[in-house]
Amino acid sequence: MAKIIVVTSGKGGVGKTTSSAAIGTGLALKGHKTVIIDFDIGLRNLDLIMGCERRVVYDFVNVINGEANLKQTLIKDKRIDNLFILPASQTRDKDALTKDGVERVLNELAKDFDFILCDSPAGIEAGAMMALYFADEAIVVTNPEVSSVRDSDRILGMLSSKSRRAEQGQDSIKEHLLLTRYNPERVEKGEMLSVDDVKEILSIDLVGVIPESQAVLNASNSGQPVILDKDSDAGQAYLDTVERLLGENVPFRFLTVEKKGLLKRIFGG
Amino acid sequence: MSDQSLELKGSLFPLSVLSCPDLSLNALQQQLQQKLAQAPAFFYQAPIVLNLTEVEQAPDFDAIKQLFNELNLVLVGVCGANSSIKQQAQRAGLAALQLGKDAKTVKATDTAETPRQTTLVTNNVAVPMDSRIIEQTVRSGQQVYAKGADLVVKGTVGAGAEVIADGNIHIYGTLRGKAIAGAGGDSSKRIFCYNLQAELVSIAGNYWLSESLQGSFWGKPCCIKLQDDQLVLAELV
Ligand SMILES: Nc1ncnc2c1ncn2[C@@H]1O[C@H](COP(=O)(O)OP(=O)(O)OP(=O)(O)O)[C@@H](O)[C@H]1O
Numbered sequence: 155m156a157k158i159i160v161v162t163s164g165k166g167g168v169g170k171t172t173s174s175a176a177i178g179t180g181l182a183l184k185g186h187k188t189v190i191i192d193f194d195i196g197l198r199n200l201d202l203i204m205g206c207e208r209r210v211v212y213d214f215v216n217v218i219n220g221e222a223n224l225k226q227t228l229i230k231d232k233r234i235d236n237l238f239i240l241p242a243s244q245t246r247d248k249d250a251l252t253k254d255g256v257e258r259v260l261n262e263l264a265k266d267f268d269f270i271l272c273d274s275p276a277g278i279e280a281g282a283m284m285a286l287y288f289a290d291e292a293i294v295v296t297n298p299e300v301s302s303v304r305d306s307d308r309i310l311g312m313l314s315s316k317s318r319r320a321e322q323g324q325d326s327i328k329e330h331l332l333l334t335r336y337n338p339e340r341v342e343k344g345e346m347l348s349v350d351d352v353k354e355i356l357s358i359d360l361v362g363v364i365p366e367s368q369a370v371l372n373a374s375n376s377g378q379p380v381i382l383d384k385d386s387d388a389g390q391a392y393l394d395t396v397e398r399l400l401g402e403n404v405p406f407r408f409l410t411v412e413k414k415g416l417l418k419r420i421f422g423g
Numbered sequence: 424m425s426d427q428s429l430e431l432k433g434s435l436f437p438l439s440v441l442s443c444p445d446l447s448l449n450a451l452q453q454q455l456q457q458k459l460a461q462a463p464a465f466f467y468q469a470p471i472v473l474n475l476t477e478v479e480q481a482p483d484f485d486a487i488k489q490l491f492n493e494l495n496l497v498l499v500g501v502c503g504a505n506s507s508i509k510q511q512a513q514r515a516g517l518a519a520l521q522l523g524k525d526a527k528t529v530k531a532t533d534t535a536e537t538p539r540q541t542t543l544v545t546n547n548v549a550v551p552m553d554s555r556i557i558e559q560t561v562r563s564g565q566q567v568y569a570k571g572a573d574l575v576v577k578g579t580v581g582a583g584a585e586v587i588a589d590g591n592i593h594i595y596g597t598l599r600g601k602a603i604a605g606a607g608g609d610s611s612k613r614i615f616c617y618n619l620q621a622e623l624v625s626i627a628g629n630y631w632l633s634e635s636l637q638g639s640f641w642g643k644p645c646c647i648k649l650q651d652d653q654l655v656l657a658e659l660v
């Protein structure tokens with residue numbers, strides 16, 4: 155059975171697309187056949203971050219409207235086996251997605267894939283609701299600041315009341331907290347909420363903490379999901395996240411300010 | 424969504440019921456103003472139902488509507504009216520609502536304590552309260568109302584969330600949002616929470632905002648009750 159996972163946040167610009175690309179790639183690296191769907195109709199970001207923007211012929215809306223089939227539309231990643239992208243349309247608006255249409259596409263993908271990752275648009279309007287409606291699990295992307303945490307709380311409320319699982323009285327969506335752009339120095343100075351603060355406020359399980367990192371910017375500029383940058387802190391943090399998502403018990407890293415070594419302290423660095 | 428269509432669903436809302444023996448405009452205005460002065464923000468644009476159980480002659484509904492409007496209240500309907508008064512109310516554009524069974528106790532208690540006073544209803548006095556239990560956390564943007572019942576929340580009430588009960592409210596997590604107990608007007612109701620960080624607490628219309636709560640109980644377990652029309656915080660032992 156395919157698992158449908160929505161990557162959502164309420165607040166915009168917190169790292170949903172970065173995380174969808176990294177986690178989707180990570181799941182494929184672990185041998186699971188994975189498709190990442192861009193639900194951000196009208197904006198199209200995922201294909202840029204995945205570096206496949208020039209290979210987009212058809213899109214999600216074309217498939218829903220029956221203008222193209224999935225085989226023609228899915229873009230196969232050139233670096234990793236088992237990884238596919240279903241791009242969003244740049245020319246339509248969010249109303250182009252219908253519940254029936256989305257359900258049909260998801261059902262068809264479910265026959266073939268282990269994981270279906272849905273990159274949600276920001277907000278709590280129709281587009282975001284559509285991305286979370288069919289989910290089995292949710293990755294709630296949150297930055298360590300008050301407004302982002304508040305919006306995540308709002309989205310968690312939607313997950314437990316507006317999803318198909320909620321409406322049909324099935325087991326509730328499994329919720330994971332992913333804290334991104336975490337900056338231990340600013341947390342120490344009291345300028346940002348700590349991991350514990352956010353966990354306490356949202357009271358859901360923590361699946362990962364991604365540090366604020368230059369590697370993320372480098373990665374998106376070069377169209378490489380940051381998880382492929384294996385030496386980077388953010389890349390390693392995403393890999394840990396994927397392993398936790400798959401049920402492994404992995405200790406958390408990058409939570410504290412890195413202490414400079416003795417030599418560095420003496421000689422500067 | 425293109426499959427959006429008209430939707431009509433039944434739902435329950437907390438409404439304040441106003442009982443006033445004298446519905447002449449002057450008397451009503453004076454007494455309402457007194458009541459509002461106690462908690463202006465709480466009643467701002469509050470939907471109100473006028474209880475007409477005692478009333479034999481139809482008041483001037485249009486004038487009353489006008490008065491409510493000026494006082495920033497919203498008169499949504501009447502209850503307990505006889506059929507001819509009901510018709511006139513409906514002609515004035517008001518809804519005729521069913522009076523709940525338990526609201527019958529209003530008259531007895533009111534006249535005993537405060538004769539000929541306007542009261543935003545006190546009811547449920549002798550009726551044993553049911554309780555409604557919420558297993559999870561109440562999230563930002565969600566509202567829960569336990570009508571004629573106590574409310575028990577096992578989790579946290581998030582900032583921007585609202586829990587309302589005609590009875591007591593028990594919160595075993597942190598209260599960061601709003602908690603409104605005794606929403607029907609019963610001032611003997613209380614709020615209990617394991618960690619107080621509320622945006623607002625209110626009992627029978629007497630409310631405090633978070634600034635007033637920043638004392639020694641902030642972030643601590645606490646019980647809130649009403650004493651001589653004043654909210655009082657006390658330790659949860
Ligand atoms: N860990 C990180 N460190 C540094 N920058 C980051 C990190 N995560 C995300 N960013 C940056 O934040 C910006 C927003 O990221 P992204 O597009 O993934 O967010 P989003 O939630 O998908 O936004 P939208 O709501 O617009 O869809 C990008 O410029 C991205 O490079």
Ligand SMILES: [Mg+2]
Pocket residue numbers: 170171172194199274275
């Ligand atoms: Mg995005």
